[in-house]
Amino acid sequence: MLTKKKYSIKDMVKWTRWETAxxxxxxxxxVILFHVLEFSFLHVPWTPVALVGTAVAFIIGFQNSAAYGRIWEARKIWGGIVNSSRTWGMKVKDMVTNxxxxxxxxQEELDKHIKALIYRHIGWITSLRYAMREPRTWEVFSQHRTNKEWSDAICIPEVVQEQSKELSNYLSDEELKYVLSKKNKAAACLYLQSTHLRKLKEKGLIWEFSFLELENLLEEFFTLQGKSExxxxxxxxRQYATLSYYFVWMFLILIPFGLVPEFAEIGRKMTSRFPEIGQYFIWAAIPFCGIVSWIFHTMMRIGTVGExxxxxxxxxxxxxTISRGIxxxxxxxxxxxxxxIPDQFPQQYDVQM
Structure with a gap:
């Protein structure tokens, strides 16, 4: 989502080239049917087409607004994970004492407990990002031809790297076996954290008040995880997504039947003064309709990929990128x-993963 440069028109045209064609x-x-073969009955009054276009514009606007809301909420959730994770590291480092x-x-024993708590937290973030990358039946991004081109061109870390291998960097063998046996692996990591804190409290290595503070942070992690899930x-x-799709395509099919006769009429009026332009003016409907159709369809696709x-x-x-930064x-x-310390995941095509 975070790019170093703005999308160019060239990128957008390439992304939508098959639909544009x-x-x-x-x-x-x-145009051929109406002008060359003189099928003059292929004429839809522009007023109803414009009314449909107005309704479609509202639907697309609603879809894009809802999609942006979901993206922005997700970004705020993961921003909260960043802030709370830093707080966790600070409190664990200063609250696990003698x-x-x-x-x-x-001190070596204390450092061992601190490292286990922080590494297990990194394991929680790792489990959560893998859970968020798992496909769902309603996620259709990769089914589109040009979207699949993007998916094939990049290397999403959660796709190319095994989760068990990643978690093995942060969990002990016993903990790894326990976490991998659970469906919700991120929640399992937090359960292990709570158990570890309780044992430290019983040994007096964490003051009771500090124990409550750290438990409250675990509760916050559960809350943020639940929001992300x-x-x-x-x-x-789906009712909005499906209706939006059908209504947009209905409008895109109707546009030429409303605009081509309008361009033909304009051409006839121009013939008396500009005969050479007037007789061919109807062909200008092709790029004009293409641009109008491209705008509506591209806005719909932007909303769809943002859902x-x-x-x-x-x-x-x-x-x-956020997880590795933490x-x-x-x-x-x-x-x-x-x-x-591992390096940050590299940007691919100026995009963070």
Whole structure:
């Protein structure tokens, strides 16, 4: 979703080139039938076509507004995950101490607990981003020809890397086995976190008040996870998506039947003064109809690809980049060497994943 440069018209035309070709071909057929073969009955009054176009504009506007709302909400949720994750790292680092412990342990043992809590948190974020990338039946982005070209050209981390291998970097073998046995792996990581905190509280390595603070943060993580899952598992209402699709295509089919006769009439009026232009003016309907059709269809497609903000498209929330950024921050704050910390996922075609 986050790009370093604006989309160019060239990119948009390439993305919609097959539909644009069909719009031009459809209009050319109508012009040939109406002008060359003189099928004058192929005439739809422009007023009803304009009324349909007005209704379609409202529908597309509603769809785009709803899609943008879903994207923006998802971005705010993952922004909350970033902030809460940094808070988690800070509190774990400063709250796991010997201050209230009856049997004090050495600093190496404390660092071991701190590292386990922070690494397990990174495991939670990793599990969550993999869950958000799992396909749903209503996610149809990759089914479109030009969308599939994009999917084939990029490497979405959650697609090319195995989840179990990624989680093995942050969880012990026993924890990994437990997490992989659960359907909701992210929730399983948070359960492990709570169990670990309780054991530390019982040993006195976490003060009771600190325990409540960290438990409240786990509750916040559950809340943010649930909000993210709500967007993932509840699609844009199908009745609106389906009706929008059919109404737009109905309007796109009608446009040439309303505009071509109008261009023919304008050409006849121009013939007396500009005969050479007037007799061919009807052919100008082809690019004009193509542009109008392209605008309506492209706006519909923009709304469609924005309905599900976790598919890995160029317009989605870059949860892979956000997750890796959190990992880098937490591990650097723990004092790890930069050589041991993984690099950020590279941008592909100026797009963050």
């Amino acid at each position: 069909s719009f031009l071909a459809h209009t050319a057929i109508v 201050e209230y412990a009856s049997d004090k342990v050495n 709500r967007i993932k598992n509840f699609p844009y209402p 599900n903000p976790f598919e890995g498209t160029a317009n989605d929330v870059p949860i892979s 990992e880098i921050d937490l591990r650097q704050l723990m004092g790890e060497e930069n050589e041991s």
